[in-house]
Amino acid sequence: MLGQRASTLLRRSPVWVAVVLLYVVAAIVSPAMLKPAQMLNILQVTAFLGLVATGQTLALLTGGIDLSVAGVVTMTNIIATSVMLGQDSRILPAVLCCLVAGAVVGIVNGILIAVLRVAPIIATLAMNSILFGAALVFTGGAPHGAAAGAFNVIGQGSAFGLPASAICWIVITLGVAFAMRRTTFGRWVYAVGANETAARLMGVPTRSVLVAAYALSATLAVLGGLLITAYVGNPSLGIGNQFLLTSVVAVVVGGTALTGGIGSVTATIAGALFVTELTSFTNVAQVSTGAQYVIQGVLIALSVVAYRMIGSRGTA
Amino acid sequence: MMLDAVQEEATGTSVADRLVAPNALELVGIKKSFGVVRALKGVSFACRPGEVHVLMGENGAGKSTLMRIIAGVWRPDAGVIRVRGAEVAIIGPRQSQDLGIAMVYQDTRLVPDLDVAQNIWLGREPGGAVLVDRAAMDRGAQAILDRLGIATLPLTARIRDLSVAERQIVEIARALTTDPSVLILDEPTSALDAAEIQHLFVIVRQLRAAGTAVIFISHRLPEVFAIADRITVLKDGEVVGTVDRDKVDHEQLVAMMVGREMALAYPPRATAPGAARLVVEDLSSDGRFEGVRFAARAGEVLGLGGIQGNGQSDVVRALFGLAPWTGRVMLDSTAVRLGTPARAIRAGIVYVPAERQKEGLFLPHSIRENTSLPHLRDWAGLGLIPAARERDVTRAAIERFATKTPSGEQSVASLSGGNQQKVVLGRWTVGDPKVFIFEDPTRGVDVATKLEIYRRIRTLAEAGAAVILVSSDLLELIGLSDRILVFSRGRVVNEVGGAEATEEGIVGSAVDAGTTALAGGGIKADGDAARATPATAPRRGGHAMVARYASAALLAALVLALGLATSRVSSFFLSPGNLSNIASQVAPLALVALGQFFVILLGGIDLSVGPLISLVTAIVSYTATGESLGGVVLAVVASLAAGLLTGALNAALVVRLRIPDLIATLSSYSIVFGLALIVRPSPGGLVGDRFLDIFSANVGPVPAAAIVVVVLFLLAELLLVRGRLGQRLYGVGSNAEAAHVVGIGTRAVRALAYVVCAICAAGAGLLIAARIGSGDPQAGASFTLASVTAVVVGGVSVFGGRGTAIGVLLGAIAVGVMQNALNLMHVSAYFQYVWTGGLTLIAVAGYSLRLSRRRAL
Known part of the structure; x- marks a missing residue:
């Protein structure tokens, strides 16, 4: 029974197999990967990407994409540190500011895409540029401020032997996964992604669903941004850049289709783990940053092709 | 079986023909499947030079598939194609054209952003290796249009500014640029009015006289008898038979198309319809329909018919909230606010669109998810979906329609057309809707499923719902409806009882109404008039270059203005x-x-x-x-x-x-x-x-x-x-x-x-x-x-x-x-x-x- 379940899981989400296999290979090449500290570190660091990628999953499930997550993470980092200024008493206003700003960005994205019918890639790419520019203008290129000590606990501390950031990530992501699978809203997101016209004819408020999906995507990016800010403790203008690519890689590796309506949030957990494992492994193996980008690019194309092959074998 | 005998006869004739003169085109044993659906099961068919060969059959009989194979768009799984007696392999559209085959598609295949001359010559432009010879294109296009008797179409008009009938002309003109020996016309009259149809027939007869083999696809009997030399009937991917026009009458042809069992198999009509459930008064929508009024009663199937695209489909789509309208709608004697699909569904109106895959299904998702989607808000608001209820409802829906599937978790993409339609029907028979609207409910499903769907629709009516049926298949409309409203140019022009209705009667009253409306002028819907009459000159070319560069000129002006403004602020701006x-x-x-x-x-x-x-x-x-x-x-x-x-x-x-x-x-x-x-x-x-x-x-x-x-x-x-x-x-x-x-x-x-x-x-x-x-x-x-x-x-x-x-x-x-x-x-x-x-x-x-x-x- 249990074995059967496991095999179904593997067939349905081969990405988990990939996560384990990659770890085994990494451990063979570099036994240091097997140290508990290293494993915990991977979990801790995956949390940031994991949250951002969870949001990205929603955008891809609607058949779109959200390239503004990079700008949202940077924006969050700058707002959080400049409002907190290192004082514990200002944590709450800082977090609220970030969440409001993120929601506004997401809603604007959603309106551009759902109401004004701007192609998602162009809308969010432009939004990304606006956010990055705003961060530059606001800080004058030299950001000041710092995260508060108490706040940094969620990025650096641990609970029950696990990194606090990983716990935040898993709890939030499982919540989102549950909502996507078991609630009306989640079904609507899948329906709009698979066939927007049909969804409208079933009485689904398609525009609101799109706006909500992009708002959630931005909000999750804010949460990811808050976690990484707590981890780093400082403002940094370049902090979000990495997420533009890695968030898409994690989602695509997790098997969510770009055409919309197919995929899952839980598979993205594995996708995020895989990407972080790979980065960690390539760092240990002293692969250059350039080569890491090359690997990432190849990985995107490969996973799209691989999932298509699995899919066509499944239905044939 | 009987079918085999007829088919043998058909092949027999074509063999005899070949002894006399080579057929312009001959197909032997063509097979084609799409996944599990066998669209063509070994079709043999031949067309002589200088004849108009009509190909008939219901929707989904395989006509279009066969023609696309000839045109090189799809490749057959098996079978032989001979052109002028020589066996050929058609591997692409280009090659089909080189063999002298030209095809005119029903839903025209034109490039909306290119103009008339460019479309006529697309892919075959005269000129050098790099540049095309626009003067030669214009000359050639004009010559063909003159020959077709359409001298007035401006060659620089963009296709997207043309009416449907004009597009059809452009498509025919394009087919003629290759001087084809075989011309395929795929339901060319579906968008044309009576006068335009007559004109098309003149062109077709000209081509026949010049020795072209014309394959004419249609399922309108009056037309078929007016133009055909021979008729081949296709049904469920097989040839029922080929006959000379002179040796066959309407009834025989209908029997061939529909099959004897089918013709008898419509469920009995309603005996005594109940109270009016849906009452529509003065329903109008700009350019779509005007002053439509009807009442759909409990227990009855109300058919909306006429020539396709005359507003019957627009009316039901508008009722469902897919187009704006004015007028009054009452459900069970209370006025209701409609306007969006969500409101219509909540009010108890169900609409099953014709384009099942495009508008009705989520192919990658399971039957369960497809079934429950429109009901989720009722069950759970935005929140938690009751999983057990969802499973039960799905199981019941599958059982109700005997959908062939291992489980409700099967993805809809893996089902056949008929079973997909059963999923749609199962979805909408959850709960107790007041009004069912079906549009072409049996498009692309096999005969057995068709019969079952007819029975189901009748059952829904008997259970007390009002059913509205919009069908482009007139036989289906007549067979299933208790009353039929005939539409022409956005208005209801006639009402006939289902039992008394005939195809000719419906088409006739639609066409008559159309022509009197034209002659009388005033009655015709304004929107239609605007669509049919030539638009203003600039939009239709003449100043094509102005249209092309209008936005660029605007942008240039903006850049200049920006430059001027900047030069006011900084004198350095304009320095070399x-x-x-x-x-x-x-x-x-x-x-x-x-x-x-x-x-x-x-x-x-x-x-x-x-x-x-x-x-x-x-x-x-x-x-x-x-x-x-x-x-x-x-x-x-x-x-x-x-x-x-x-x-x-x-x-x-x-x-x-x-x-x-x-x-x-x-x-x-x-x-x-x-x-x-x-x-x-x-x-x-x-x-x-x-x-x-x-x-x-x-x-x-x-x-x-x-x-x-x-x-x-x-x-x-x-x-x-x-x-x-x-x-x-x-x-x-x-x-x-x-x-x-x-x-x-x-x-x-x-x-x-x-x-x-x-x-x-x-x-x-x-x-x-x-x-x-x-x-x-x-x-x-x-x-x-x-x-x-x-x-x-x-x-x-x-x-x-x-x-x-x-x-x-x-x-x-x-x-x-x-x-x-x-x-x-x-x-x-x-x-x-x-x-x-x-x-x-x-x-x-x-x-x-x-x-x-x-x-x-």
Whole structure:
């Protein structure tokens, strides 16, 4: 029974197999990967990407994409540190500011895409540029401020032997996964992604669903941004850049289709783990940053092709 | 069996014919399957020169599949095709055309953004290797249109401004450019009125007299008897028989089409309908229908019929909230507010659209998810879905319709057409809807399922619902309806009882009403009149060049205004030094935007241009360091090679591996950026003076690079307007399917666009390297978005098919001038990111708003 379940899981989400296999290979090449500290570190660091990628999953499930997550993470980092200024008493206003700003960005994205019918890639790419520019203008290129000590606990501390950031990530992501699978809203997101016209004819408020999906995507990016800010403790203008690519890689590796309506949030957990494992492994193996980008690019194309092959074998 | 006997007879005749004279076209044992659906089960069919051979059959009988095989759009799984007695293998549209076969599609395959002459010659333009001969195109097109008796159609009118009937004429004219020996007309009359049909018949008879074999697909009996020499009836992918027109009457033909069992198998009609459930009064919608009133009673099936596209389908779609309308609607004697599908569903109205896969199903999702979707809000609001209830409802729905599936978790994509329709029906019979609206409920399903669906629809009525049936299949409409409302030009012109109705009666009253409406003038719906009569002159060409460059002129005026305003603030702006500076800044941006333009014109996007520019600066910073010319040549060659390879990679990912462009170029973005980092991990290196001298050279005060770029743009514009390449780019971008059926290699065109784009980006990289004088892995970072900005500001549609090179050049200049102006006003350079983003959003959103306004008109 249990074995059967496991095999179904593997067939349905081969990405988990990939996560384990990659770890085994990494451990063979570099036994240091097997140290508990290293494993915990991977979990801790995956949390940031994991949250951002969870949001990205929603955008891809609607058949779109959200390239503004990079700008949202940077924006969050700058707002959080400049409002907190290192004082514990200002944590709450800082977090609220970030969440409001993120929601506004997401809603604007959603309106551009759902109401004004701007192609998602162009809308969010432009939004990304606006956010990055705003961060530059606001800080004058030299950001000041710092995260508060108490706040940094969620990025650096641990609970029950696990990194606090990983716990935040898993709890939030499982919540989102549950909502996507078991609630009306989640079904609507899948329906709009698979066939927007049909969804409208079933009485689904398609525009609101799109706006909500992009708002959630931005909000999750804010949460990811808050976690990484707590981890780093400082403002940094370049902090979000990495997420533009890695968030898409994690989602695509997790098997969510770009055409919309197919995929899952839980598979993205594995996708995020895989990407972080790979980065960690390539760092240990002293692969250059350039080569890491090359690997990432190849990985995107490969996973799209691989999932298509699995899919066509499944239905044939 | 009986079927076999008839078929043998059919093949028998064709063998005899071949002994006399070779058939123009002969098919033997053609088979074709789509997944589990066997569309053609061994069809044999022959057509002689100089005959009109009508091919009949219901929807889904396999007519269109057969014709697409002949036209080379699809390849048969088995069977032999002979043209003039010689066996041939038709592997593509091009080849079919070369064999003298031409096809006119029912839903016309034209490129909306090209004009009449360009469409008529698409893929076969007269002229040289590079440029087309527009004068010869006009002459030839005019000659054919004259021959068809349509001398008034302006050759420079764009297809999207033409009426449906005019498009049909253009399509026929295109078919005639090849002087075909076999002409296939796929339901050519479905969009034409009586006069237009008569005109078409005159043309067809002319062609027959000239010895052309005409295959005419239709399922309208009066038409068939008017035009056919021989008739072949197709049913469920098999030939029922081939007969001479003179030796057959209506009843025999109907019996052949429908089959005896089927003809008897409609369920009995309602005996005593109950109270009115849905009452509609004075329902009007601009350009769609006017003054429609009817009452649908409990227990009855009310048919809406007439010639397709006369408002019957618009009425039900409007009721369901898919189009605006005015008037009164009452459900069970209470007025209801409709207006959106959600409200209609809540009020108890169910609409089952004809386009099942496009509008009714979520193919990758399970039967369970497809069944429950419209009910979720009732069950759970926005919250938790009751899983047990969902499972039970799904199981019940599957059992109710005996849907063939192992479980409710099966994806709908894996089901046959009939079972898919059962899923749709199962979904809507959950709960207790008051009114069911069915549109072509049996399109593309097999006979057995058809019968079952008919029975189900009748059962729904008997259970007390009102059923409205819109069907393009008149036999189905007559067989199933208790009453039929006949529509013509958006009005109800007749009501007949189902038992008394005949096909001829319905078509006749629709056509009569149509002609009297035309003669009387006043009654005809205004919207229809506007659609049918010629639009204003500028929109229909005449000033095609003005239309093409209107938005570019506007943009040029805006740039000038911006320049003037800036020169007021800073006198330095108009100094030769600054203008030359702007020119050298704009040159690389314009060049990469030109490349991006080709990709966007095809509806794609290339994100990898930015990193490619960085990579090129890195390459140059190693190869062109010295003073030797050899180093410069090496740098240029290596850079262009990098461009070529990147372009080839993108083309391979998008065209060969069919990865969506966005994710494919995101992948190459990462790869190329990685390579740039490998070559040059941090900014550095010194580009030699020789390289700088060449790439930063000036001609007088003007940067040579800027001149070259402008020349490239002018060349590109010439190719787009008059070049073979331009026709292909606009054709593929505007309607890839249309381009494919005339034999254009759409994949090759797409691949070429990506390669050209990357080479343009590499060229831009050389200019950037000369400007910064070193290698920098971030040098191109901002160009990915900036190139898209320039293109969309230049008025190019991101959906493909529309835009001009001149517009893109102006877009790049606008971005450059703006940047320069802000610099002169001492605005922080950091703002650049903000306004490029903002400008892009404004340009794209503005464009789509303009487009939706146009659509609304």
